[in-house]
Amino acid sequence: MSTIPTQIASGSASATPGQTIGPFFGYALPYEGDADLVPPGSPGSIRLHGWVYDGAGNPIPDALLEIWQTDADGNVPQAEGSLHRDGWTFTGWGRAGTDLHGHYSFSTVLPGAAGEGRVPFFALTVFARGLLDKLQTRIYLPEHPANAGDPLLVSLSEDERATLVATADATGLRFDIHLQGDRETTFLNYG
Amino acid sequence: MTATTETQADLSAEIAKIEADAEGQTQEGKPSRQPLLDYPPYRSSILRHPTKDPRHADPETIELWAPCFGHSDVDPLEADLTIAGSNEPIGERITVSGRVLDGEGRPVRNQLVEIWQANSAGRYVHKREQHPAPLDPNFTGVGRCITDAEGRYRFQTIKPGPYPWGNHINAWRPAHIHFSLFGRAFTQRLITQMYFPSDPLFALDPIYQSITSQKDRDALVARYDHDLSVPEYSMGYSWDIVVTGPSRTWTEPEEGDL
Numbered sequence A: 001m002s003t004i005p006t007q008i009a010s011g012s013a014s015a016t017p018g019q020t021i022g023p024f025f026g027y028a029l030p031y032e033g034d035a036d037l038v039p040p041g042s043p044g045s046i047r048l049h050g051w052v053y054d055g056a057g058n059p060i061p062d063a064l065l066e067i068w069q070t071d072a073d074g075n076v077p078q079a080e081g082s083l084h085r086d087g088w089t090f091t092g093w094g095r096a097g098t099d100l101h102g103h104y105s106f107s108t109v110l111p112g113a114a115g116e117g118r119v120p121f122f123a124l125t126v127f128a129r130g131l132l133d134k135l136q137t138r139i140y141l142p143e144h145p146a147n148a149g150d151p152l153l154v155s156l157s158e159d160e161r162a163t164l165v166a167t168a169d170a171t172g173l174r175f176d177i178h179l180q181g182d183r184e185t186t187f188l189n190y191g
Numbered sequence B: 001m002t003a004t005t006e007t008q009a010d011l012s013a014e015i016a017k018i019e020a021d022a023e024g025q026t027q028e029g030k031p032s033r034q035p036l037l038d039y040p041p042y043r044s045s046i047l048r049h050p051t052k053d054p055r056h057a058d059p060e061t062i063e064l065w066a067p068c069f070g071h072s073d074v075d076p077l078e079a080d081l082t083i084a085g086s087n088e089p090i091g092e093r094i095t096v097s098g099r100v101l102d103g104e105g106r107p108v109r110n111q112l113v114e115i116w117q118a119n120s121a122g123r124y125v126h127k128r129e130q131h132p133a134p135l136d137p138n139f140t141g142v143g144r145c146i147t148d149a150e151g152r153y154r155f156q157t158i159k160p161g162p163y164p165w166g167n168h169i170n171a172w173r174p175a176h177i178h179f180s181l182f183g184r185a186f187t188q189r190l191i192t193q194m195y196f197p198s199d200p201l202f203a204l205d206p207i208y209q210s211i212t213s214q215k216d217r218d219a220l221v222a223r224y225d226h227d228l229s230v231p232e233y234s235m236g237y238s239w240d241i242v243v244t245g246p247s248r249t250w251t252e253p254e255e256g257d258l
Protein backbone atom coordinates (compact mmCIF):
# COMPACT_ATOMS: atom_id res chain seq x y z
CA MET A 1 0.00 0.00 0.00
CA SER A 2 1.46 3.36 -1.04
CA THR A 3 -0.50 5.40 1.45
CA ILE A 4 0.83 6.15 4.90
CA PRO A 5 -1.38 8.07 7.26
CA THR A 6 0.63 10.79 8.93
CA GLN A 7 -1.66 13.51 10.12
CA ILE A 8 -5.20 14.66 9.83
CA ALA A 9 -6.16 16.96 7.00
CA SER A 10 -9.50 18.69 6.93
CA GLY A 11 -9.12 20.86 3.87
CA SER A 12 -10.34 24.35 3.23
CA ALA A 13 -12.71 24.24 0.26
CA SER A 14 -16.39 24.77 1.00
CA ALA A 15 -18.29 21.55 1.43
CA THR A 16 -21.23 20.77 -0.81
CA PRO A 17 -24.18 20.98 1.60
CA GLY A 18 -26.16 17.87 2.47
CA GLN A 19 -29.88 17.44 1.86
CA THR A 20 -32.38 15.01 3.33
CA ILE A 21 -32.45 11.46 2.01
CA GLY A 22 -36.23 12.03 1.62
CA PRO A 23 -38.91 9.31 1.57
CA PHE A 24 -38.12 7.62 -1.74
CA PHE A 25 -34.74 5.94 -1.22
CA GLY A 26 -36.26 2.56 -0.38
CA TYR A 27 -36.10 1.17 -3.91
CA ALA A 28 -32.65 2.67 -4.60
CA LEU A 29 -30.22 2.34 -1.70
CA PRO A 30 -31.09 -0.92 0.12
CA TYR A 31 -29.91 -4.08 -1.66
CA GLU A 32 -29.81 -7.81 -0.96
CA GLY A 33 -27.30 -8.58 1.78
CA ASP A 34 -26.73 -4.92 2.61
CA ALA A 35 -26.90 -5.46 6.38
CA ASP A 36 -25.02 -8.79 6.47
CA LEU A 37 -21.33 -7.94 6.89
CA VAL A 38 -20.96 -11.63 7.72
CA PRO A 39 -23.52 -14.40 7.07
CA PRO A 40 -26.05 -14.46 9.95
CA GLY A 41 -25.28 -17.27 12.34
CA SER A 42 -21.75 -17.89 11.02
CA PRO A 43 -19.08 -18.54 13.67
CA GLY A 44 -18.25 -15.32 15.53
CA SER A 45 -21.23 -13.46 14.12
CA ILE A 46 -23.37 -11.21 16.27
CA ARG A 47 -26.56 -9.32 15.66
CA LEU A 48 -26.34 -5.54 16.15
CA HIS A 49 -29.87 -4.21 16.22
CA GLY A 50 -32.20 -1.64 17.71
CA TRP A 51 -34.91 0.88 17.10
CA VAL A 52 -34.83 4.46 15.83
CA TYR A 53 -37.16 7.01 17.47
CA ASP A 54 -38.25 10.59 16.92
CA GLY A 55 -38.70 13.31 19.56
CA ALA A 56 -42.21 12.11 20.43
CA GLY A 57 -40.94 8.58 21.05
CA ASN A 58 -42.48 7.26 17.83
CA PRO A 59 -40.48 4.78 15.74
CA ILE A 60 -39.02 6.07 12.47
CA PRO A 61 -39.86 3.67 9.64
CA ASP A 62 -37.89 5.54 6.97
CA ALA A 63 -34.38 5.84 8.37
CA LEU A 64 -31.24 4.38 6.79
CA LEU A 65 -28.23 3.43 8.92
CA GLU A 66 -24.71 2.58 7.86
CA ILE A 67 -21.95 1.06 9.99
CA TRP A 68 -18.20 1.06 9.28
CA GLN A 69 -15.83 -0.90 11.51
CA THR A 70 -12.53 -2.67 11.98
CA ASP A 71 -12.45 -6.44 11.67
CA ALA A 72 -12.24 -8.68 14.71
CA ASP A 73 -8.44 -8.19 14.81
CA GLY A 74 -8.64 -4.39 14.66
CA ASN A 75 -7.61 -4.01 11.02
CA VAL A 76 -9.24 -1.43 8.75
CA PRO A 77 -10.86 -3.42 5.92
CA GLN A 78 -9.97 -2.24 2.43
CA ALA A 79 -11.62 -4.97 0.37
CA GLU A 80 -14.33 -4.13 -2.13
CA GLY A 81 -17.43 -6.25 -2.53
CA SER A 82 -19.97 -4.77 -0.12
CA LEU A 83 -22.60 -4.55 -2.89
CA HIS A 84 -22.14 -8.17 -4.01
CA ARG A 85 -21.17 -10.05 -0.88
CA ASP A 86 -19.38 -13.34 -1.46
CA GLY A 87 -19.86 -14.56 2.12
CA TRP A 88 -16.09 -14.76 2.74
CA THR A 89 -14.75 -11.22 2.41
CA PHE A 90 -15.15 -8.87 5.35
CA THR A 91 -15.59 -5.34 3.95
CA GLY A 92 -16.34 -3.65 7.29
CA TRP A 93 -19.27 -1.70 5.89
CA GLY A 94 -23.00 -2.30 5.87
CA ARG A 95 -26.32 -0.57 5.37
CA ALA A 96 -29.72 -1.21 6.99
CA GLY A 97 -33.04 0.52 6.48
CA THR A 98 -35.54 0.55 9.34
CA ASP A 99 -38.75 -1.46 8.98
CA LEU A 100 -42.31 -0.30 9.65
CA HIS A 101 -41.61 -0.53 13.41
CA GLY A 102 -38.41 1.53 13.22
CA HIS A 103 -36.27 -1.58 13.74
CA TYR A 104 -32.89 -2.21 12.09
CA SER A 105 -30.59 -5.23 12.25
CA PHE A 106 -27.03 -5.98 11.13
CA SER A 107 -25.15 -9.28 11.15
CA THR A 108 -21.48 -8.59 11.84
CA VAL A 109 -18.54 -9.32 14.14
CA LEU A 110 -17.33 -7.37 17.16
CA PRO A 111 -14.81 -4.76 16.03
CA GLY A 112 -11.26 -5.20 17.33
CA ALA A 113 -9.20 -2.38 18.82
CA ALA A 114 -7.06 -0.56 16.22
CA GLY A 115 -4.04 -0.68 18.54
CA GLU A 116 -2.77 -1.02 22.10
CA GLY A 117 -5.10 0.82 24.47
CA ARG A 118 -7.43 1.91 21.65
CA VAL A 119 -11.14 1.55 22.08
CA PRO A 120 -13.14 -0.47 19.55
CA PHE A 121 -16.46 0.87 18.29
CA PHE A 122 -18.77 0.83 15.29
CA ALA A 123 -18.82 4.14 13.39
CA LEU A 124 -22.44 4.95 12.57
CA THR A 125 -24.12 7.25 10.03
CA VAL A 126 -27.85 8.02 10.28
CA PHE A 127 -30.09 9.31 7.49
CA ALA A 128 -33.88 9.74 7.57
CA ARG A 129 -36.76 11.48 5.92
CA GLY A 130 -37.16 14.73 7.91
CA LEU A 131 -33.48 14.81 8.81
CA LEU A 132 -31.87 17.47 6.63
CA ASP A 133 -28.31 16.14 6.81
CA LYS A 134 -26.48 13.05 7.97
CA LEU A 135 -25.73 12.44 11.65
CA GLN A 136 -22.68 10.49 12.76
CA THR A 137 -21.72 8.87 16.02
CA ARG A 138 -20.10 5.78 17.59
CA ILE A 139 -21.52 2.60 19.05
CA TYR A 140 -19.21 1.48 21.88
CA LEU A 141 -19.11 -2.05 23.27
CA PRO A 142 -20.61 -2.68 26.72
CA GLU A 143 -18.18 -3.04 29.62
CA HIS A 144 -15.11 -2.94 27.42
CA PRO A 145 -12.12 -2.30 29.73
CA ALA A 146 -10.69 0.41 27.46
CA ASN A 147 -13.90 2.49 27.54
CA ALA A 148 -12.80 4.04 30.85
CA GLY A 149 -9.86 5.70 29.11
CA ASP A 150 -11.61 6.83 25.91
CA PRO A 151 -11.28 10.62 25.51
CA LEU A 152 -14.78 11.05 24.07
CA LEU A 153 -16.57 8.86 26.60
CA VAL A 154 -14.68 10.51 29.46
CA SER A 155 -15.75 13.97 28.23
CA LEU A 156 -19.45 13.11 28.42
CA SER A 157 -21.93 13.14 31.29
CA GLU A 158 -23.16 9.77 32.51
CA ASP A 159 -26.46 10.21 30.66
CA GLU A 160 -24.76 11.18 27.42
CA ARG A 161 -22.28 8.33 27.73
CA ALA A 162 -25.15 5.87 28.15
CA THR A 163 -26.52 6.89 24.73
CA LEU A 164 -23.32 5.70 23.02
CA VAL A 165 -22.79 2.30 24.64
CA ALA A 166 -24.66 -0.73 23.31
CA THR A 167 -26.24 -3.25 25.66
CA ALA A 168 -25.65 -6.98 25.42
CA ASP A 169 -28.60 -9.21 24.60
CA ALA A 170 -29.11 -12.87 23.71
CA THR A 171 -27.89 -12.55 20.11
CA GLY A 172 -25.33 -9.79 20.39
CA LEU A 173 -25.85 -6.08 20.91
CA ARG A 174 -28.76 -3.71 21.07
CA PHE A 175 -28.37 0.00 20.32
CA ASP A 176 -31.34 2.36 20.09
CA ILE A 177 -31.15 5.78 18.46
CA HIS A 178 -33.20 8.77 19.58
CA LEU A 179 -32.99 11.70 17.18
CA GLN A 180 -34.50 13.97 19.83
CA GLY A 181 -35.89 13.98 23.38
CA ASP A 182 -34.85 13.03 26.91
CA ARG A 183 -32.71 10.17 25.67
CA GLU A 184 -31.38 12.02 22.61
CA THR A 185 -28.37 10.20 21.18
CA THR A 186 -25.10 12.09 21.40
CA PHE A 187 -23.99 12.87 17.86
CA LEU A 188 -20.48 13.86 16.86
CA ASN A 189 -18.58 16.24 14.66
CA TYR A 190 -14.97 15.66 13.73
CA GLY A 191 -14.09 19.16 12.43
CA MET B 1 -50.54 12.73 2.62
CA THR B 2 -51.57 14.54 5.80
CA ALA B 3 -54.04 17.37 5.40
CA THR B 4 -52.61 20.80 5.98
CA THR B 5 -54.12 24.24 5.89
CA GLU B 6 -50.91 26.18 5.59
CA THR B 7 -50.37 28.02 2.36
CA GLN B 8 -47.23 28.72 0.42
CA ALA B 9 -47.46 32.34 1.61
CA ASP B 10 -47.33 31.16 5.26
CA LEU B 11 -44.32 28.99 4.47
CA SER B 12 -42.53 31.66 2.47
CA ALA B 13 -42.87 34.10 5.40
CA GLU B 14 -41.28 31.52 7.75
CA ILE B 15 -38.49 30.86 5.27
CA ALA B 16 -37.73 34.60 4.90
CA LYS B 17 -37.65 35.15 8.66
CA ILE B 18 -35.20 32.29 9.30
CA GLU B 19 -32.94 33.47 6.51
CA ALA B 20 -32.88 37.02 7.91
CA ASP B 21 -32.03 35.64 11.39
CA ALA B 22 -29.25 33.53 9.90
CA GLU B 23 -27.81 36.52 8.06
CA GLY B 24 -27.77 38.45 11.32
CA GLN B 25 -25.89 35.62 13.02
CA THR B 26 -23.38 35.43 10.19
CA GLN B 27 -22.70 39.15 10.56
CA GLU B 28 -21.99 38.51 14.24
CA GLY B 29 -19.42 35.93 13.11
CA LYS B 30 -21.50 32.86 13.98
CA PRO B 31 -21.86 30.88 10.78
CA SER B 32 -24.38 28.11 11.28
CA ARG B 33 -24.14 24.64 9.83
CA GLN B 34 -25.55 24.11 6.34
CA PRO B 35 -28.25 22.98 6.07
CA LEU B 36 -29.96 23.81 9.39
CA LEU B 37 -31.26 20.62 10.99
CA ASP B 38 -33.83 22.52 13.06
CA TYR B 39 -35.84 23.97 10.20
CA PRO B 40 -39.59 24.06 11.00
CA PRO B 41 -40.71 25.06 7.47
CA TYR B 42 -39.78 21.46 6.57
CA ARG B 43 -42.51 20.01 8.80
CA SER B 44 -41.04 16.51 9.01
CA SER B 45 -37.86 17.92 10.57
CA ILE B 46 -39.64 19.17 13.70
CA LEU B 47 -39.42 15.88 15.64
CA ARG B 48 -36.41 14.53 13.76
CA HIS B 49 -33.58 16.96 14.55
CA PRO B 50 -31.27 16.72 17.55
CA THR B 51 -31.69 19.63 19.96
CA LYS B 52 -28.14 19.41 21.32
CA ASP B 53 -25.07 20.56 19.42
CA PRO B 54 -22.89 17.70 18.20
CA ARG B 55 -19.94 16.84 20.44
CA HIS B 56 -16.45 17.19 19.09
CA ALA B 57 -14.52 13.93 18.68
CA ASP B 58 -10.95 13.54 17.50
CA PRO B 59 -11.32 11.01 14.70
CA GLU B 60 -9.95 7.53 15.36
CA THR B 61 -8.24 5.43 12.70
CA ILE B 62 -11.40 3.81 11.35
CA GLU B 63 -13.02 7.24 10.92
CA LEU B 64 -10.09 8.47 8.83
CA TRP B 65 -10.62 5.69 6.27
CA ALA B 66 -13.54 5.14 3.95
CA PRO B 67 -15.14 1.87 2.93
CA CYS B 68 -13.75 0.54 -0.32
CA PHE B 69 -15.89 -0.05 -3.41
CA GLY B 70 -14.79 -1.07 -6.87
CA HIS B 71 -15.66 -2.58 -10.19
CA SER B 72 -16.76 -5.85 -8.61
CA ASP B 73 -19.50 -3.83 -6.90
CA VAL B 74 -20.89 -1.91 -9.86
CA ASP B 75 -21.54 -2.86 -13.49
CA PRO B 76 -20.65 0.04 -15.83
CA LEU B 77 -24.12 -0.29 -17.37
CA GLU B 78 -25.62 0.90 -14.05
CA ALA B 79 -24.55 4.44 -14.99
CA ASP B 80 -27.09 4.46 -17.82
CA LEU B 81 -30.60 4.90 -16.42
CA THR B 82 -32.16 4.87 -19.88
CA ILE B 83 -31.63 1.15 -20.57
CA ALA B 84 -33.66 -0.40 -17.74
CA GLY B 85 -36.60 -1.31 -19.99
CA SER B 86 -37.09 -2.69 -23.46
CA ASN B 87 -37.75 0.80 -24.83
CA GLU B 88 -36.42 4.27 -24.13
CA PRO B 89 -37.94 6.16 -21.20
CA ILE B 90 -40.09 9.21 -21.89
CA GLY B 91 -38.43 12.55 -21.19
CA GLU B 92 -35.59 14.89 -22.00
CA ARG B 93 -32.38 12.84 -22.21
CA ILE B 94 -29.59 14.33 -20.11
CA THR B 95 -25.97 13.55 -19.35
CA VAL B 96 -24.90 14.45 -15.80
CA SER B 97 -21.20 14.47 -15.00
CA GLY B 98 -18.72 16.07 -12.65
CA ARG B 99 -15.95 15.42 -10.19
CA VAL B 100 -15.97 14.37 -6.56
CA LEU B 101 -13.24 16.28 -4.71
CA ASP B 102 -12.10 16.49 -1.10
CA GLY B 103 -11.61 19.72 0.84
CA GLU B 104 -8.09 20.08 -0.54
CA GLY B 105 -9.23 19.71 -4.12
CA ARG B 106 -7.92 16.17 -4.50
CA PRO B 107 -10.01 13.79 -6.59
CA VAL B 108 -11.94 11.11 -4.74
CA ARG B 109 -10.98 8.14 -6.92
CA ASN B 110 -12.56 4.71 -7.31
CA GLN B 111 -15.38 5.61 -5.01
CA LEU B 112 -19.08 4.77 -5.13
CA VAL B 113 -21.68 7.28 -6.37
CA GLU B 114 -25.37 6.33 -6.15
CA ILE B 115 -28.30 8.31 -7.55
CA TRP B 116 -32.09 8.03 -7.55
CA GLN B 117 -34.74 10.25 -9.07
CA ALA B 118 -38.34 10.68 -10.20
CA ASN B 119 -39.31 10.07 -13.83
CA SER B 120 -40.10 12.90 -16.24
CA ALA B 121 -43.63 13.11 -14.83
CA GLY B 122 -42.37 13.54 -11.26
CA ARG B 123 -43.14 9.99 -10.09
CA TYR B 124 -40.83 7.61 -8.23
CA VAL B 125 -40.83 3.83 -8.52
CA HIS B 126 -41.69 3.49 -4.86
CA LYS B 127 -44.61 1.96 -2.98
CA ARG B 128 -45.17 5.00 -0.80
CA GLU B 129 -48.27 7.04 -1.62
CA GLN B 130 -47.64 9.55 -4.38
CA HIS B 131 -49.61 11.81 -6.70
CA PRO B 132 -51.25 10.08 -9.68
CA ALA B 133 -48.68 10.96 -12.32
CA PRO B 134 -47.88 8.12 -14.72
CA LEU B 135 -45.21 5.51 -14.04
CA ASP B 136 -42.87 4.83 -16.95
CA PRO B 137 -42.32 1.10 -17.55
CA ASN B 138 -38.92 1.94 -19.06
CA PHE B 139 -37.57 3.96 -16.17
CA THR B 140 -36.68 2.95 -12.62
CA GLY B 141 -34.58 6.03 -11.79
CA VAL B 142 -31.73 4.25 -9.97
CA GLY B 143 -28.07 4.48 -10.99
CA ARG B 144 -24.59 3.74 -9.66
CA CYS B 145 -21.04 4.29 -10.79
CA ILE B 146 -17.45 4.26 -9.56
CA THR B 147 -15.45 7.48 -9.96
CA ASP B 148 -12.45 7.38 -12.29
CA ALA B 149 -8.82 8.45 -11.65
CA GLU B 150 -9.85 12.12 -11.81
CA GLY B 151 -12.74 11.60 -9.40
CA ARG B 152 -15.20 11.89 -12.28
CA TYR B 153 -18.66 10.35 -12.42
CA ARG B 154 -21.00 10.29 -15.41
CA PHE B 155 -24.66 9.28 -15.69
CA GLN B 156 -26.98 9.03 -18.67
CA THR B 157 -30.59 9.64 -17.64
CA ILE B 158 -33.70 11.72 -18.29
CA LYS B 159 -34.61 15.01 -16.62
CA PRO B 160 -36.81 14.39 -13.56
CA GLY B 161 -40.06 16.31 -13.15
CA PRO B 162 -41.10 18.39 -10.12
CA TYR B 163 -43.55 16.68 -7.76
CA PRO B 164 -46.05 17.68 -5.04
CA TRP B 165 -45.26 16.52 -1.51
CA GLY B 166 -47.89 17.65 1.01
CA ASN B 167 -45.68 19.76 3.28
CA HIS B 168 -48.23 22.58 2.87
CA ILE B 169 -50.95 23.46 0.35
CA ASN B 170 -49.55 23.40 -3.18
CA ALA B 171 -46.06 22.35 -2.09
CA TRP B 172 -43.89 21.25 -5.05
CA ARG B 173 -40.30 20.07 -4.98
CA PRO B 174 -37.99 21.59 -7.58
CA ALA B 175 -36.72 18.95 -10.01
CA HIS B 176 -33.74 17.15 -8.45
CA ILE B 177 -31.59 14.05 -8.49
CA HIS B 178 -30.63 12.48 -5.14
CA PHE B 179 -26.89 11.77 -4.81
CA SER B 180 -25.14 9.52 -2.28
CA LEU B 181 -21.35 9.90 -1.98
CA PHE B 182 -18.44 8.44 -0.06
CA GLY B 183 -15.23 10.43 0.31
CA ARG B 184 -11.75 9.44 1.41
CA ALA B 185 -12.90 9.03 5.00
CA PHE B 186 -15.97 8.00 6.97
CA THR B 187 -16.23 11.64 8.12
CA GLN B 188 -16.89 12.76 4.52
CA ARG B 189 -20.04 10.69 3.87
CA LEU B 190 -22.63 12.80 2.05
CA ILE B 191 -26.19 12.46 0.81
CA THR B 192 -27.53 15.48 -1.03
CA GLN B 193 -29.63 16.59 -4.01
CA MET B 194 -28.63 18.12 -7.34
CA TYR B 195 -30.91 20.76 -8.83
CA PHE B 196 -31.27 22.29 -12.30
CA PRO B 197 -30.48 25.92 -13.20
CA SER B 198 -33.08 28.70 -12.76
CA ASP B 199 -35.82 26.55 -11.26
CA PRO B 200 -38.77 28.82 -10.35
CA LEU B 201 -39.49 26.62 -7.31
CA PHE B 202 -36.19 27.34 -5.51
CA ALA B 203 -37.54 30.26 -3.47
CA LEU B 204 -40.59 28.24 -2.41
CA ASP B 205 -38.93 24.98 -1.35
CA PRO B 206 -38.22 24.47 2.38
CA ILE B 207 -35.72 21.67 1.74
CA TYR B 208 -33.56 23.75 -0.59
CA GLN B 209 -34.02 26.84 1.61
CA SER B 210 -32.87 24.97 4.74
CA ILE B 211 -29.46 26.06 3.48
CA THR B 212 -29.62 29.70 4.51
CA SER B 213 -26.74 31.09 2.47
CA GLN B 214 -27.24 31.73 -1.23
CA LYS B 215 -23.64 30.78 -1.99
CA ASP B 216 -24.09 27.38 -0.38
CA ARG B 217 -27.46 26.86 -2.07
CA ASP B 218 -25.85 27.64 -5.43
CA ALA B 219 -23.41 24.78 -4.82
CA LEU B 220 -26.30 22.32 -5.29
CA VAL B 221 -27.29 23.63 -8.73
CA ALA B 222 -25.78 21.98 -11.81
CA ARG B 223 -24.55 24.09 -14.71
CA TYR B 224 -25.77 23.59 -18.26
CA ASP B 225 -22.62 22.47 -20.10
CA HIS B 226 -22.86 22.55 -23.86
CA ASP B 227 -19.59 20.64 -24.20
CA LEU B 228 -21.22 17.79 -22.30
CA SER B 229 -24.30 17.77 -24.52
CA VAL B 230 -24.16 14.89 -26.99
CA PRO B 231 -25.04 15.87 -30.59
CA GLU B 232 -28.45 14.59 -31.65
CA TYR B 233 -28.83 12.86 -28.27
CA SER B 234 -28.76 14.60 -24.86
CA MET B 235 -28.37 17.86 -22.91
CA GLY B 236 -25.32 18.10 -20.65
CA TYR B 237 -25.25 19.18 -17.01
CA SER B 238 -22.06 19.47 -15.00
CA TRP B 239 -21.91 19.34 -11.23
CA ASP B 240 -18.86 19.01 -8.99
CA ILE B 241 -19.18 17.84 -5.39
CA VAL B 242 -16.85 18.65 -2.49
CA VAL B 243 -16.85 16.26 0.47
CA THR B 244 -15.02 17.62 3.51
CA GLY B 245 -14.08 16.24 6.89
CA PRO B 246 -10.85 15.00 8.42
CA SER B 247 -9.07 12.27 6.51
CA ARG B 248 -5.61 10.78 6.55
CA THR B 249 -2.90 12.50 4.49
CA TRP B 250 -0.20 10.91 2.39
CA THR B 251 3.56 11.03 2.69
CA GLU B 252 3.97 9.65 -0.82
CA PRO B 253 2.15 10.75 -3.95
CA GLU B 254 -0.57 8.40 -5.04
CA GLU B 255 -0.45 6.81 -8.42
CA GLY B 256 -1.43 9.51 -10.89
CA ASP B 257 -0.35 12.46 -8.73
CA LEU B 258 2.47 14.37 -10.37
Ligand SMILES: [Fe+2]
Pocket (backbone or CB within 6 Å): A022, A024, B118, B173, B176, B178
Ligand atom coordinates in the same frame (compact mmCIF):
# COMPACT_ATOMS: atom_id res chain seq x y z
FE1 LIG C 1 -36.90 13.45 -4.29
